Ligand SMILES: CC(C)[C@H](C(=O)O)[C@@H](O)C(=O)O
């Protein structure tokens with residue numbers, strides 16, 4: 001029997017709370033579907049800093065490189081805001097992305113019909129929205145050298161310092177994430193929109209040319225368009241349904257995917273997958289995470305919505321374990337629970353009602369499986 | 370009698386069409402208010418490229434440095450899409466910003482009540498929205514060195530190229546734009562939110578520290594908060610009215626201000642001002658522009674909305690000529706015309722009606738003055 005390995009990194013804030021509900025879901029699949037998971041758990045972010053003095057221990061990094069999939073909760077929180085840059089909780093996350101070489105970050109922005117009224121956008125603008133942002137995750141200004149803050153005594157420079165970061169993309173880095181986007185588009189509506197600032201940045205010109213090259217040589221059947229990222233932000237607000245797959249760089253992807261997620265009104269619902277090159281078993285190296293953060297304001301109150309993390313596990317079932325049917329089953333259970341009106345606090349409309357707790361939501365999903 | 374100098378750069382696409390309406394407004398002020406304007410006109414963008422082989426002639430640049438204010442229409446269009454990077458229409462605009470040292474770009478995002486239903490956001494989320502984005506405009510990744518595309522034969526780099534841009538901010542550059550934001554906040558609701566990615570970029574850490582320094586030492590009376598730019602994008606979509614003044618860097622400002630402008634549903638209505646250091650007369654060096662672009666799809670059809678450009682001229686009256694009362698007068702005329710139901714095509718709701726032309730809109734505003 002195949003055993004599926006999973007490294008769980010609950011992290012900070014509500015991370016551990018939502019992860020407890022995923023544990024219930026895993027238990028259900030083991031008991032009722034005869035699946036065997038080899039689950040290990042470890043620390044990341046502030047929790048790792050508290051124990052090890054750094055946001056990701058080397059042993060944890062090594063383990064992440066061995067397993068079929070990593071499931072991460074969230075990192076960061078006010079207790080860690082004043083830490084030195086090099087040991088900030090976020091550095092743990094960035095190290096995982098970089099050393100696992102997870103170059104394609106898949107961020108679906110889907111508007112669940114039951115929740116369309118929660119969006120700040122008009123229902124007819126977002127109902128049925130289903131777009132996928134593919135964000136490059138291992139390069140660009142997040143990782144480019146040189147970087148840092150240094151003294152700068154140029155006459156007239158009040159304060160005497162300068163801060164530098166470097167946006168750097170190779171053609172190879174652009175091509176591989178472009179291929180990921182085109183492959184995904186073929187399974188969807190066959191359209192890719194690539195976003196950059198080629199009118200202002202040479203790295204954006206390279207981005208545009210290389211995406212076009214991959215299209216012309218390998219995916220001529222997919223419809224490709226290009227858009228400046230500022231216009232992209234506008235169009236996402238104006239009419240997000242015009243898009244199918246969006247492919248963009250690390251920094252633009254960070255901002256545009258957060259805006260897109262918020263359009264749906266379902267931030268507590270959105271999963272993500274970060275995929276790398278295929279491992280020996282043919283499946284990509286992978287980490288899964290809810291799009292939401294550590295939510296310090298509601299930590300420890302049983303209020304967190306575990307659905308984004310549970311749907312992230314569904315993505316693991318699909319992309320890492322090849323269990324598409326089980327992923328469907330889990331996604332249907334979530335839909336059913338929502339249709340039944342079960343709601344955590346973040347999903348309560350103005351009409352009110354009684355919210356369920358994190359744990360009750362997890363139980364309801366397990367019951368619906 | 371004071372003569373107010375103005376350099377008009379209509380540029381490309383609908384630029385010349387909307388500028389013709391500003392000419393009518395200027396004429397009205399001369400005839401009826403006894404003001405004297407010394408108006409010159411020149412080329413920028415694609416129009417300048419067609420004549421000079423570059424998007425801004427040196428003589429035009431020199432003239433821009435002499436006048437009290439520059440009013441620019443829009444640059445770019447499909448005819449220029451394949452030009453070399455160094456002569457793209459946008460380079461003309463960037464050269465003006467850089468050599469005039471226009472470090473503070475003021476982009477109001479205001480939701481006009483008559484138009485609140487045009488937003489893709491719910492009326493109760495945007496009605497009455499009045500925020501001001503102050504974008505740093507002369508530095509950051511737009512101008513940092515090194516930059517460019519070069520060969521990169523690192524083994525495994527498919528395609529063999531690399532693209533580089535440099536995000537670079539000095540403490541002095543950050544402090545001066547922060548001061549501009551705090552000054553503006555004092556005349557509004559006294560709140561500034563600064564946005565960066567200090568969790569990922571050292572230049573963002575410097576940004577945060579320097580803005581905080583200016584606050585603590587010079588503007589302790591203004592309420593200051595900090596937000597990561599990705600969260601900022603989310604919050605702009607979720608609840609834009611939480612903000613008063615937002616201050617951010619060149620690239621984030623580009624994206625966030627476009628998203629914010631689109632929230633209002635009034636893209637054809639939004640002006641902007643780019644301000645530099647004080648000149649000899651004590652007024653800042655300044656360029657004014659509509660937020661909208663060259664709109665090639667409607668160029669030459671008499672469909673363009675001239676209001677954004679006319680309101681940009683109103684900002685010139687206020688900031689460059691010290692004619693706040695005349696600016697108020699012009700803004701009230703625009704409001705009256707809108708309240709009377711006069712609408713260009715971009716302002717037609719689903720209920721329909723007959724749109725007026727660019728020229729008719731200009732005439733209506735002049736009549737309402
Ligand atoms: C926490 C932070 C480092 C991270 C990022 O900027 O990538 C987050 O915003 C995200 O989008 O996953």
Ligand SMILES: CC(C)[C@H](C(=O)O)[C@@H](O)C(=O)O
Nearest residue numbers: 199200230445459462463623
């Ligand atoms: C035209 C382009 C160079 C410009 C920019 O990126 O700054 C535009 O998008 C703007 O916001 O004024």
